[in-house]
Amino acid sequence: MVPAVPLPALESRIMLRAATVSIVHEDAFLAGRDAGRELLEELGEAPSLVVVFASSRYDQAQMLAGLGAALPATTRIAGCSSTAEIDNKEALVGSVTAMGLCLSGAVGCETFRLLAPIDDPYASGRAFGETIKAKNPALLLLFPDGLAMNNAPFLLGLQESLGPQFPIFGGVPGEAALGFVNTYEYEGREAFSGGVSAIALTGPVEVVTAAAAGFQPVGVARTATRVEGGRTIYELDGIPALTLYRQYLGTRANDMPIVGLEFPLGIVGGTIGTQRLPMGEAVSVIRGVNSFDEATLALRCLGEIPQGAQITMTRATKDDLLRAAADAAASALAKMPKPEAVFFFSCAGRKLVLGSRFKEEAEKALSAFSPDVPKIGFYTYGELSPVEGTTMYHDETFTVALLREKP
Amino acid sequence: MSRCASCLLERQDASSLSPEDFQEQLSQCTECPLVSGETAIPAIRLLVQKQRDAARASRKQRNETNKLRTEMEDLRAESHKYEDRVMRLEVLHQTTTQELEAQVALAREQEQTLRALSAPILRLSKGVIALPVIGRVDAARADVMMKNLLAELSERQANSAILDLTGVSEIDGEAANHLLRILSAARLLGAEVLLTGLRGEVARMLVGLDFDPSRFTTLATVEEALRRCMSRARSH
Numbered sequence: 001m002v003p004a005v006p007l008p009a010l011e012s013r014i015m016l017r018a019a020t021v022s023i024v025h026e027d028a029f030l031a032g033r034d035a036g037r038e039l040l041e042e043l044g045e046a047p048s049l050v051v052v053f054a055s056s057r058y059d060q061a062q063m064l065a066g067l068g069a070a071l072p073a074t075t076r077i078a079g080c081s082s083t084a085e086i087d088n089k090e091a092l093v094g095s096v097t098a099m100g101l102c103l104s105g106a107v108g109c110e111t112f113r114l115l116a117p118i119d120d121p122y123a124s125g126r127a128f129g130e131t132i133k134a135k136n137p138a139l140l141l142l143f144p145d146g147l148a149m150n151n152a153p154f155l156l157g158l159q160e161s162l163g164p165q166f167p168i169f170g171g172v173p174g175e176a177a178l179g180f181v182n183t184y185e186y187e188g189r190e191a192f193s194g195g196v197s198a199i200a201l202t203g204p205v206e207v208v209t210a211a212a213a214g215f216q217p218v219g220v221a222r223t224a225t226r227v228e229g230g231r232t233i234y235e236l237d238g239i240p241a242l243t244l245y246r247q248y249l250g251t252r253a254n255d256m257p258i259v260g261l262e263f264p265l266g267i268v269g270g271t272i273g274t275q276r277l278p279m280g281e282a283v284s285v286i287r288g289v290n291s292f293d294e295a296t297l298a299l300r301c302l303g304e305i306p307q308g309a310q311i312t313m314t315r316a317t318k319d320d321l322l323r324a325a326a327d328a329a330a331s332a333l334a335k336m337p338k339p340e341a342v343f344f345f346s347c348a349g350r351k352l353v354l355g356s357r358f359k360e361e362a363e364k365a366l367s368a369f370s371p372d373v374p375k376i377g378f379y380t381y382g383e384l385s386p387v388e389g390t391t392m393y394h395d396e397t398f399t400v401a402l403l404r405e406k407p
Numbered sequence: 408m409s410r411c412a413s414c415l416l417e418r419q420d421a422s423s424l425s426p427e428d429f430q431e432q433l434s435q436c437t438e439c440p441l442v443s444g445e446t447a448i449p450a451i452r453l454l455v456q457k458q459r460d461a462a463r464a465s466r467k468q469r470n471e472t473n474k475l476r477t478e479m480e481d482l483r484a485e486s487h488k489y490e491d492r493v494m495r496l497e498v499l500h501q502t503t504t505q506e507l508e509a510q511v512a513l514a515r516e517q518e519q520t521l522r523a524l525s526a527p528i529l530r531l532s533k534g535v536i537a538l539p540v541i542g543r544v545d546a547a548r549a550d551v552m553m554k555n556l557l558a559e560l561s562e563r564q565a566n567s568a569i570l571d572l573t574g575v576s577e578i579d580g581e582a583a584n585h586l587l588r589i590l591s592a593a594r595l596l597g598a599e600v601l602l603t604g605l606r607g608e609v610a611r612m613l614v615g616l617d618f619d620p621s622r623f624t625t626l627a628t629v630e631e632a633l634r635r636c637m638s639r640a641r642s643h
Contacts, residue, residue, distance in 0.1 A: 024473035034466055041463060094477040255495075356485040 015104055015405035016205070016340040018374040019043050022087040022097040028062035029069075031096045036070025039100035046072045047100030049109045051141070051199065052079035052186060053378035054096040056175045060184045060191035063096055068189035075100075078111040078199045080143040081184040081191075083174035083348035084358070086377035091362035094176065099376040101341065107203040107405050110135045113187035116194030118149050125157025128196065132162065137200035139167040139207045139403075141343070143185050146172035146381040148194035150230055151393045152304030155384070159391070167207050168391040169401040170198075171345035171380030178348055180290075183381065204406035208339075210332035211385040211399040213286045214324030215314035219248070221268050227307040233265075233299045236311055240297035245289070248313045253292070260289030261349035262315075264396050265301065269310035283314060284387055288349050288395040302349075303382060303393050318354055325361045325398040329368035332400040339402035342369055344377025347396040351379050365400065410440055416451075430462035526552040528559040535567045535636045536560065537629060540586075541574030549585030553592055560596050567636040568593045571629050573604030583612045590623060599624065599639075601632040 019042035025031035031054075039047060050071065054063050060081065067077060085097035103109060112132055118124045132140060140162070144151050151172060159166065173183035185197035222244070226235035233241040246253040249263060266283035287301040305311070316324075325346070333339075344365055351358040366375060384391055385399035415421055415432050424432070433455060440446040442455045525548055529537040536559050538552060560568060570590065578586075593600045601624045605613075614620075626632045 022474075023470055024477050025470070026473070034470070038466075092474055092478065093481045095474070251499075355489060356482055 015407070016107065016403065017043065017102040018047075018099055018341045020088050020097065020099040020374045020376045022085060022092060022095040024092070024095045028058040028060075029066035031058060032063040032066025032068070033070045034066075035096045035098045036067045039098060040070065043100050043102055045102060046075055048075065048103040049101045049111075049199065050075055050077045050079075050098050051101070051376060052077060052096065052098040053082040053085050053376065054079070054186075055085065055094045056081040056083075056177070056182070056184065057094055058096065060186075064186060064189050064191055067096070067098065076109060076111045076199075077186060077188060078141075078143070078197045079186045080171070080173035080197060080378075081175065082378035082380070083176060083178060084351055084379040086344050086346075086362045086366075086375065086379075088371070088375050089366070091359045091379075097376060097378070099341065099374055103201075104405060107201060107205050110137070110200045110202065111187050112196075112198040112200065113185070113190075113192070114196040114198075115192055116145070116148055118154070118195065121149050121151070121154035122157040122160075125154035126160050127157075128154075128198075129158040129161025132158075132198065132200050135200055135202060137162075137202055138205045139169075139201050141199040141201075142168050142170035142196070142384055143173055143198065144170075144196040144384075145183055145185060145194050146302075147180060147183055149196075150304065151382060151384075152230060154196070155391060155393060165389045166391075167209070167386070168384060169207065169209050169343065169345070169386070169399065170384045171378060171399075172382035172384075172393075174348045174379055174381045178352065180381075201403075205403065206336075206406050207401055207403050208332055208335040209385050209399065209401045210328045210335070211383065211387070211394060211397050212324035212328040212331070213283065213316075213394070213397040214320040214322075214327075215264060215266055215283060215286055215316040215396065216320065217266050217268060217283055217312035218315050219313055221310040221312045224305055224307055224309045224311050227305055227309075228298075230304045230306075231301050232293075233301065233305055233311075234296060241299045242292045242294075242297040245292070245299055245313070256289075256291055258352060260291070260299075261396065262353050264288040264314055264349075265299075265305070266312045266314040267305065267309050268312050283312070285392055285394050286314070286396045288347075302395050316353075318357055321350055321354060321398075322357070322360055322364050326364040326368065328398050328400045329365040332402050333368055336402045336404060338404065339369070339373055340404040341402075342373055342375040342377075343401040343403070344375065345380050345383045345385070345399045345401075346377065347383060347394075347398075348379045348381055349396045350398065353396075361398065365398065411436075414439075427462075427465065430458055430465065434459045434462045522548055522551045526555045528555050530559075530563060530565075531569070531629075531633055532637065532640075534563070534565050534640060535569065535633060536563060536565045537569040537571055537632075538589075539571045539574060539629075544575070544578070544582040544585050546581070546585060549582075549589060553589045556589060557592055557596060560593060560598050566598055567601065567639070568598045569601045569603055569629055569632045569636075571603045571632075572606070572609055573629075575604075575609055576606060577608045578612050580612065580616070583609075583616050583618075587613070587616060587618060594622065599636075601626055601635065603627065603629050603632050 021038040023031045023034045084093045085095045087097050114128050184191045187197040222236040265287045267285045287303050289299050290302050291300045383394040383397050383399045441451045531537050590600050603626050
């Protein structure tokens with residue numbers, strides 16, 4: 001008599017199979033090809049979906065051609081360029097890092113692209129959302145270009161179609177050189193700039209997210225009394241924003257862009273889009289200061305600052321930033337103790353501030369999870385993660401998303 | 408599937424291929440009838456499989472080397488940024504130190520001027536000088552007062568010194584001791600010392616110390632003291 005082999009308990013059965021590889025190569029095509037081949041070796045079969053984050057130092061078209069050549073045509077590919085990448089073991093620079101997912105019959109995936117120019121981000125977001133909605137998505141991984149487009153109205157349009165509480169997470173494509181010149185989105189086997197790429201997972205799949213920045217508010221909160229174009233603050237409490245920033249930082253305020261990332265602004269209250277932020281002392285979202293205008297005494301931020309928002313100056317030590325990464329990972333894990341795939345999105349500004357210690361950030365977050373769980377992430381030009389259920393654009397924040405197929 | 412027309416294992420140029428290129432090309436031979444299917448030759452299948460494993464191991468090795476190289480380049484760039492930052496902080500520190508040193512020097516100069524002004528000696532008449540004391544007397548100020556008073560006593564050949572304490576509303580032990588030192592020093596030079604404007608609080612503090620009231624003349628006002636000095640001068 002053949003003894004019966006017990007089926008694994010439902011809770012312990014891994015339903016969503018994934019693997020992550022990272023390749024560093026002088027040749028862009030070979031980097032992509034080797035990443036594809038390694039995924040096939042690791043998974044033992046062709047993945048349904050490959051999420052790829054690659055250093056912008058590679059010829060993007062060549063890299064995707066290599067990756068595409070190694071994988072069957074049925075495998076969907078999406079992702080974006082990055083400042084640095086995170087794989088199962090560490091944060092690294094100059095790599096092609098890819099996660100292959102073998103989806104079960106119940107869980108499916110669709111990839112989407114929106115090409116430049118995007119003249120009306122809100123309307124485009126809304127239309128894009130309608131296209132995605134038609135596929136009955138359960139969640140959305142989003143990679144919108146941050147150099148060519150203001151992400152806040154795009155996100156708002158998207159949420160208009162998909163619903164304000166629809167789970168959206170992801171990151172704004174980055175650049176290796178942090179030059180704010182050109183970033184890339186990938187969909188299919190093609191790379192493009194100024195657009196949006198997205199992955200929708202369909203079926204019984206769930207996600208939990210967490211975000212933490214580690215920046216602490218300093219001084220009193222001030223009201224953004226004059227903001228133009230969504231991202232340029234002219235006045236706080238009627239006082240020129242640059243004057244206040246200089247009072248706070250002294251002559252160091254001239255040391256842009258690093259000082260604008262080291263001492264970002266924190267939004268502690270107000271309304272972003274349709275989302276009313278909780279009033280209090282805690283910082284809800286961070287806004288890095290990109291540059292200032294000496295003539296108008298205005299501060300230009302990386303992300304949206306709505307007029308009327310409550311703003312504070314912030315500060316953080318490197319240890320505060322590292323602690324925040326660990327806190328975000330622990331917080332997400334508490335909500336989903338057995339994830340099947342883990343995504344990290346950390347800001348390129350944090351890498352800049354952490355300097356040679358930037359790898360410690362990923363180490364802190366990675367160590368929270370079992371080594372068997374596949375993980376991937378990248379250093380972004382902005383993070384997309386929910387605040388009280390509604391996805392928002394963040395700066396200088398470490399965000400975590402955990403994924404699993406519903407049992 | 409039939410064998411390739413130019414089988415890698417039989418090609419003339421195969422021996423001149425680099426090991427990496429040879430492994431790379433051989434790893435593509437998965438569909439060859441010598442490797443898979445019923446016609447597969449176990450030895451060749453094993454050889455190709457092992458070559459594939461070796462190719463993967465070599466690829467991984469190369470990848471690790473590349474990662475380390477890239478990481479080193481990144482760390483070098485970070486190190487340059489760090490050095491640059493430290494240099495700028497050093498310049499900032501130097502500038503700040505210079506500014507602070509200049510401020511400290513100015514403060515010292517002002518303090519000296521203030522001390523000189525805080526111990527004025529008034530010549531009231533021939534042989535009579537007065538030292539009005541206003542505010543707190545610390546060790547440094549007491550030294551200046553004593554120095555000025557003693558210098559004036561000997562230079563002017565004064566025989567009477569009026570120490571007016573009208574401007575001292577309260578006094579601590581340390582200040583009282585300083586005053587006593589001044590009085591004793593003036594006495595040693597042979598001058599008569601007259602204390603004026605002594606308030607209750609100050610008197611209480613002096614009595615608590617080694618103050619012998621019989622050694623000094625105590626009067627209510629400077630005017631009274633001056634009158635007394637004048638009358639003494641006339642009687643001599």
